[in-house]
Amino acid sequence: MKIPGRIAPLVADGLVDGVIRQLMSGKEATVYVVQCGDVVRCAKVYKEANKRGFHKAVDYTEGRKIKNSRQARAMAKRSRYGRQEEEAAWQHAEVDALRRLAAAGVRVPTPYDFHEGVLLMELVTDDDGEPAPRLNDVVLDEDDARRFHAVLVRQVVRMLCVGIVHGDLSEYNVLVDPDGPVIIDLPQAVDAAANNNARAMLERDVDNLAAYFGQFAPELRETAYGKEIWSLYESGKLQPDSVLTGLFATDEAPADVSDVLQVIEAALEEEEIRQAGRLAADNA
Numbered sequence: 018m019k020i021p022g023r024i025a026p027l028v029a030d031g032l033v034d035g036v037i038r039q040l041m042s043g044k045e046a047t048v049y050v051v052q053c054g055d056v057v058r059c060a061k062v063y064k065e066a067n068k069r070g071f072h073k074a075v076d077y078t079e080g081r082k083i084k085n086s087r088q089a090r091a092m093a094k095r096s097r098y099g100r101q102e103e104e105a106a107w108q109h110a111e112v113d114a115l116r117r118l119a120a121a122g123v124r125v126p127t128p129y130d131f132h133e134g135v136l137l138m139e140l141v142t143d144d145d146g147e148p149a150p151r152l153n154d155v156v157l158d159e160d161d162a163r164r165f166h167a168v169l170v171r172q173v174v175r176m177l178c179v180g181i182v183h184g185d186l187s188e189y190n191v192l193v194d195p196d197g198p199v200i201i202d203l204p205q206a207v208d209a210a211a212n213n214n215a216r217a218m219l220e221r222d223v224d225n226l227a228a229y230f231g232q233f234a235p236e237l238r239e240t241a242y243g244k245e246i247w248s249l250y251e252s253g254k255l256q257p258d259s260v261l262t263g264l265f266a267t268d269e270a271p272a273d274v275s276d277v278l279q280v281i282e283a284a285l286e287e288e289e290i291r292q293a294g295r296l297a298a299d300n301a
Contacts (some may be wrong), residue, residue: 018035018036018037018038018039019036020035021036021047021062021259022133023062023133023135024036024049024051024060024062025059026133027051027130027132027135027137029252030051032130032137033051033052033053033060033106033137033271034051034052034053034054034130035050035051036049036050036051036056036060037049037051037057038050040059043202044199045063045064045202045204045231046061046062046063046064046204047061047062048061048062049062050140050148051085053129053137055145057140057146058128058129058134058137058138058139058140058215059137059138059139059140059148060137061111061136061138062135062137063107063108063134063135063136063204065104065108066105066119068213073114080206082097082113091120092186096275097103100229101288105196107135107147107204108131108133108134108204110204110205110206110208111136111203111204112128112131114135114181114203114206115127115128115203116128117179117181117288118175118176118179118181118200118203118245120181121171121175121176121178121179121257122175122257123175123176123200124168124196124197124198124199125138125199125201126138126141126199126201127138127205129200134145134227136289141192141194141199141201142194143194144293145197147187149192149194149199150189150192150193151188151189151192151193152188152189152191152192152198152229153188153189153229155193157230157233158233159233159234161233162230162232162233162237163230163234163237164183164197165193165197165198165230166226166227166230166234166237166284168189168197168198169200169226170184170223170226170242170246170261171184171200171257172198172200173219173222173223173226173242173246174246174255174257174261175248175257176200177209177219177246177247178241178255178256178257179256180208180209180210180216180241181203181206181207181208182206182207182212182219183203183206183218183222184205184206184207184218185202185222185224186200186207186222186223187222187229188225197286209250215230216247218264219243219244219246219247220244222243222289223242223245223246224243227240240249240264241263241264242261242263243263244267245261245262245264245265246261246265246266247250248265281284
């Protein structure tokens, strides 16, 4: 196959020897099967922002760390440089997430290199060495559905234990190799502690899994793993091997307004004291 222009720099630098074929083209990237010495890998070529179909990126980028103040100012002003840096940050997010998740024992493709907007990573394969199918293309019975669901919920827990929420998890972002599900597509992964949308995204990820697997094992539709997982995380009790029940009772007791007001007043008083101390130090 002719070398695509975006992969040419990897060939020139000796990272890729040749392109075997295009594997898929999605809303954010085109993926190719490539030859790297004696090993076959895949190269994910990210599409430019104006050609991507992934919207509402601001919901995902909230809370992401910026390298320096110059970069932050440029991104805020939406200058040409700022847009370039914003795009680079979006692409690097997947590389960083894959490395952290692989180290935490989450089943994701192994990342090898990131060069000129191209992510070189492991090609997940089936028993015959062919690219592994997506979950939505695999025929499941009830037992397989329950088993895969349990595996993926546990992967979600492991991800959250290192502070990451996938943010777009579904049957289309999971491959199935001989050992089970492998999670892919993470450029939109969010920082659980810094992103105000993290809870909603995690619950949506888990609900997506329940809805899909619930087609084969209907009882899974009634589970509330997302709320249970987030509750454990929020209370500091979540561990990779935390026991989960799939049950969650919502606290419907009315809020004590007077207690809330007292907390707010105390916080305001503390802030006034801090400001007064700062003013006194400036005038000294």
